[in-house]
């Protein structure tokens with residue numbers, strides 16, 4: 001699920017403060033760096049309760065590691081990842097609210113429901129983030145009823161690319177779960 005909005009520049013200053021707080025303590029260096037297999041992207045700020053889940057996904061899923069590498073390379077991006085127990089799970093399990101600022105800063109608020117399927121939905125939403133930073137005009141594509149992009153509940157946008165990414169990560173996670181059971 002995906003919601004997009006533009007914001008007035010007056011809020012940018014406070015958001016830069018937020019950004020500074022988020023990035024506080026990280027080493028300042030220029031250029032692209034290589035991530036180790038279990039390192040978080042610099043652009044991701046995850047709620048503490050989700051950190052073990054993200055670490056597990058990074059350790060197991062090559063698809064998720066690739067997503068994180070690409071998020072790490074993005075500039076002017078902050079991805080906030082948190083659990084929202086109030087999401088209407090019968091309608092959707094996660095949603096991303098994307099805010100673009102006139103400075104070029106993009107802040108994505110990713111909310112996931114509680115439950116065992118969080119890996120699928122985190123990967124699903126991260127793919128929406130990648131679609132956004134690539135400049136895909138999802139609103140326009142949905143309006144034109146382009147293949148693989150459609151309106152879902154509450155006029156939110158859904159894409160086959162995000163759906164596929166979530167399923168790929170889920171199957172990679174489940175493959176490890178299954179092999180673990182074989183060695184018991």
Ligand SMILES: [Zn+2]
Pocket residue numbers: 001002124128157158159162163
């Ligand atoms: Zn979606």
